[in-house]
């Protein structure tokens with residue numbers, strides 16, 4: 001990020017989604033160039049906060065290792081996080097918080113994650129999802145009552161959506177809240193895998209309030225109320241020190257004023273929280289990648305084999321370069337998303353999904369490559385690699401699995417490409433309101449021709465970019481048009497049954513991910529060049545490499561829309577599923 005370049009506030013199209021525009025072949029320049037600068041106030045505060053975080057967390061490597069092994073974060077340590085104000089990062093100053101923007105908050109999580117992922121989880125589950133609902137949808141009374149205590153960390157918050165029968169299909173939750181004659185509610189049910197579940201004083205709970213098919217309502221529930229309890233700390237693969245528990249509600253009486261965001265509006269509240277919170281996860285992933293790059297470069301320089309440092313070998317250098325490309329691309333995307341959120345854009349759910357999918361995949365690639373460079377050492381628990389690999393695995397599972405988010409990216413883009421098709425539009429909206437219903441609701445409409453003008457035509461980035469970025473620019477211009485043609489093809493070929501065409505949806509989603517991430521990367525490299533950043537040439541090189549790699553992936557995805565082995569793949573899966581085992585042996 002840089003100081004001087006800004007996206008002029010008046011040029012940003014707040015009502016438009018740059019990612020969705022790609023599906024009609026349009027590169028929404030106003031929302032992509034120049035790369036946004038971090039705000040002056042954030043920069044000022046971040047300097048102090050980042051320094052304080054390093055001061056507090058530096059030298060605790062052995063503690064983090066022990067807490068990982070013991071699956072425990074000591075209360076004195078959590079008190080230290082409170083004392084540093086880390087529970088009040090995004091709470092407005094008037095309520096006792098630091099009032100950081102979304103971008104600055106993500107940058108704080110980059111710093112905590114560069115030390116330990118479980119620390120980020122404790123802070124992140126509180127701010128990104130636990131109490132975000134009160135910030136986004138709380139009444140003035142709710143904000144006044146809860147935010148000051150949440151800012152000081154006297155209250156820690158958790159987000160309670162998932163149940164044993166309701167994971168990705170979150171709309172199928174069975175926790176119920178029944179309205180009583182006096183206007184209060186009675187809550188019954190059990191939530192699983194709740195981050196901060198064992199240490200929270202405040203839960204944002206989602207419950208069904210009108211029969212099994214009925215609406216969902218969000219509630220602010222206090223842990224101290226009768227009938228609220230939590231289970232034991234889960235024994236997890238990664239982020240082991242972070243508290244994850246069952247949270248149970250047995251005839252819990254909730255006052256009427258603790259409905260959050262309106263009766264029956266719970267799903268909207270949940271999705272607004274998750275979309276708005278994605279920069280926290282992305283910022284954390286970037287922090288992990290920066291640590292991995294630091295570890296891998298040191299290891300490669302110090303470790304000698306065949307008479308020289310392994311850093312001299314092409315296959316090691318290739319891994320280090322790829323980690324740099326992944327980290328720069330993820331960082332550029334996460335802070336572009338933060339800029340949209342902080343600038344008051346209305347429609348950023350697709351960009352949020354892209355940023356979450358890319359950043360979570362990228363850190364897992366980086367973790368594997370860094371571990372491979374360290375090889376035997378990487379496998380030993382004495383070194384930090386295996387913990388980072390375990391810790392980062394969760395990122396493609398929670399806050400929406402990467403599969404569900406890829407389907408969302410594909411469908412939300414196609415919805416815009418087929419804008420006038422109200423049925424298709426409704427189906428995509430429904431994926432979040434009711435995922436199962438959403439995926440299936442369009443059957444019966446097949447056969448009708450869904451010819452849609454895709455707006456193919458606008459294709460050039462007008463901004464003058466650095467000459468080194470010319471090829472990358474052409475790649476993204478070309479493939480934005482290819483994506484529009486692919487979208488048109490899918491809508492014509494499959495009509496509304498496209499919602500069930502997961503192989504095809506994944507391909508267009510991956511093209512959109514490559515395009516949006518690539519354009520963020522290109523924009524940032526160009527702005528760094530304009531600003532005379534000392535490492536601008538390397539940034540341009542990274543942007544060009546990303547574009548080349550993306551071009552090969554996008555070409556493959558376009559080709560495989562029509563030439564593929566999908567039928568065989570589906571058949572092999574069917575065979576395995578039917579048998580429930582692998583049939584062959586060599587004896």
Ligand SMILES: Cc1cc2nc3c(=O)[nH]c(=O)nc-3n(C[C@H](O)[C@H](O)[C@H](O)COP(=O)(O)OP(=O)(O)OC[C@H]3O[C@@H](n4cnc5c(N)ncnc54)[C@H](O)[C@@H]3O)c2cc1C
Nearest residue numbers: 159160161162167168169193194195397398399401403404
């Ligand atoms: C450590 C941890 C912390 C968590 N913290 C919280 C928290 O604080 N609050 C909270 O509410 N929840 C939390 N969760 C729950 C988490 O959000 C869910 O695990 C997640 O939503 C996925 O649900 P599931 O695990 O039930 O997987 P499932 O939904 O059963 O999915 C299983 C697999 O099937 C795929 N799949 C499912 N449906 C489809 C479909 N329609 N099309 C294609 N593929 C599909 C999925 O992508 C996945 O690969 C946490 C989970 C963990 C492990």
